[in-house]
Amino acid sequence: MEEVTVVAALGFLLLAGAGGSAGDEAREAAAVQALLARLLGPRPAADFSVSVERSLAAESGLDTYRLSGGGAGARVRVAGSTGVAAAAGLHRYLRDFCGCHVAWSGSQLRLPRPLPAVPEELTEATPNRYRYYQNVCTQSYSFVWWDWARWEREIDWMALNGINLALAWSGQEAIWQRVYLALGLTQSEIDEYFTGPAFLAWGRMGNLHSWGGPLPRSWHLKQLYLQHRILDRMRSFGMIPVLPAFAGHVPKAVTRVFPQVNVTQMGSWGHFNCSYSCSFLLAPGDPMFPIIGSLFLRELTTEFGTDHIYGADTFNEMQPPSSEPSYLAAATAAVYEAMITVDPDAVWLLQGWLFQHQPQFWGPAQVGAVLGAVPRGHLLVLDLFAETQPVYIRTASFQGQPFIWCMLHNFGGNHGLFGTLETVNQGPAAARLFPNSTMVGTGMAPEGIGQNEVVYALMAELGWRKDPVPDLGAWVASFAARRYGGIHQDAETAWRLLLRSVYNCSGESCSGHNRSPLVKRPSLQMNTTVWYNRSDVFEAWRLLLATTPALAASPAFRYDLLDVTRQAAQELVSFYYGEVRTAYLNKELVHLLRAGGVLAYELLPALDEVLASDSRFLLGSWLEQARVAAVSEAEAHFFEQNSRYQLTLWGPVGNILDYANKQLAGLVSDYYTPRWQLFVGALVESLVQDVPFQQRQFDENVFQLEQAFVLNTRRYPTQPKGDTVDLAKRLFLKYYPR
């Protein structure tokens, strides 16, 4: 590739979405000032002055902030080249000068008084044109039921973490509905097509249709409203919202209205049959392709405006109908052509997941066909899982197309301590140094949020660093100190142990999918191998408990104590499961009864009890989010069932069973625990009767129980009960391995 072309292409991209006028500067500064008031309250916020000055980025062309002032009687001055840059500067000040911490589970915002002075004016530029956030799946696993208040907090979190590029995909089904009606589809055909709210991500990627639907009318109205507010707020900070575009998937009913249309039916996805998957893909050469694509984008941008970057995924986890490069190039070009018909400045944001998900299919010719079908600089690729399976290395930096180095980290919003901190720390800098690198940013693309906050804190910081953090041990210690508003030697040691164990996975098989037997359907073949030394987790548990007298008042500490207790319980389940299996295989009934009794009748109920002591680990609160999004009791019931399906069976017959597993009070007691009780009972029965254990029979029986949980309408507490420290201590005294 010629250097010149690459630079020119990237130059084009660097301009995409770059803001302009003085009016915008004032508006962005006001947005950050308002964020400050939300975060700290109006009085403390008045001790800061915020400005936005495009000229700050004049030299590098990259977002820059400048900090100064503070100290007795002086305001802290925060300036940024954009609102996002100013918010990132503000966060830097709160973090490094005030020892504060902002996180999903809660924030620690005790400000020193007077506000610490910035001794010398501090100016920092990010090396990244883009700091990206989200995965198409995050919208379903985490955001699906959110109201504006929750969105507002998230957008604040994004701004503080310096994120300037993020999906804004709410409300797109409302726009699609208009387009389909205009094309002549009936309302009932459209209702049959959309998935339910909890499964929209996969509907949008063409993996699924119909499952969990239909979408109520109220849903569309509410999402349109939310999308307008989300876009207004993102833009007010100078963030670039990425809107969706047409990827080629169409409802089957399109073939009723247009019998001549050339569609290909895709294969099935995710163990769903064709009642819910095998979507129809419009042929790239079909005259309807640009018509539908531009109808949608025109309707969408008329409603919402545009910042010229659009996301679309045609072949996500779906094998294309042909591996011919000419076909793949045509399918790609068709999507892009439809975009530029409406918006000549369109840049296509593509999730690069397909390339690493089906590497056998996506050989150099196939990857090249896709990457070459869009002019350089107009395709922006997310190297979605770059911390573990980077694609840029084997595609010569996406053959000259710009890409964003993304950490995926989490699958399905699972709990379970996990991270690849060393790899994440090194990854972006290494990608920037790659020969002829076309990296233009860093990103966070978790399927679900609200777990392992340390990992996201590091990645967000790397978005503004040129080099890796020099000493991760020290970094983790200061992370914990800010989080708790003070540190204690034992807590620091605990964090260093977590860093070297659960948070230091490395290699191609690292995945943030929690496969603990605790959250999986029991069998005799469960794999309990983990990448770390479990003793480190138990020791961290002991150390955190030893710290409780000093730190128990910190909500973040209580969260971590509970989370590590939860992890320890998960390790213990593996241990007792091993005992159960061995006892069973050796036909030792007494041992089986003892180990199985502990696992299914003592340990899991005790875990549920400790989870129930924290509002952040309640099934009741989780389901309540879905219920309050509804406008009637019938709809609340429907939304709740969508949510229960997503947590457990995922599809009608357990199609992607337990993929989105979580350890929530209520889910442990009424789903995971009865399942283990059934399993232990079946093994005991088998020994007593002297008949072999039948996994198939067990699976049929346990499915009844799993389905009953989904269909159940029991309401769960939304208020915590009991004291986390006491309950964690009780569990510890009983189970800590000696």
Ligand SMILES: *[C@@H]1O[C@H](CO)[C@@H](O)[C@H](O)[C@H]1NC(C)=O
């Ligand atoms: C990088 O680009 C230069 C100039 O076009 C080229 O000569 C060189 O082979 C490229 N290096 C790699 C590793 O692709």
Ligand SMILES: *[C@@H]1O[C@H](CO)[C@@H](O)[C@H](O)[C@H]1NC(C)=O
């Ligand atoms: C697909 O699975 C569902 C649920 O098990 C079943 O009701 C339906 O008949 C199946 N459809 C096909 C086409 O096999």
Ligand SMILES: *[C@@H]1O[C@H](CO)[C@@H](O)[C@H](O)[C@H]1NC(C)=O
């Ligand atoms: C339909 O589209 C496929 C795939 O693009 C193409 O191979 C085929 O020739 C098309 N059929 C017709 C009748 O145009």
Ligand SMILES: *[C@@H]1O[C@H](CO)[C@@H](O)[C@H](O)[C@H]1NC(C)=O
């Ligand atoms: C993480 O593991 C790597 C080897 O896989 C090792 O080199 C590194 O020192 C470990 N980091 C910590 C903090 O333990």
Ligand SMILES: *[C@@H]1O[C@H](CO)[C@@H](O)[C@H](O)[C@H]1NC(C)=O
């Ligand atoms: C169990 O999982 C580990 C880690 O993922 C893997 O290395 C090992 O091969 C698996 N063992 C079996 C028996 O499948």
Ligand SMILES: *[C@@H]1O[C@H](CO)[C@@H](O)[C@H](O)[C@H]1NC(C)=O
């Ligand atoms: C795990 O850690 C414990 C305690 O530090 C140590 O005794 C043990 O040898 C370690 N196990 C392995 C497999 O490294």
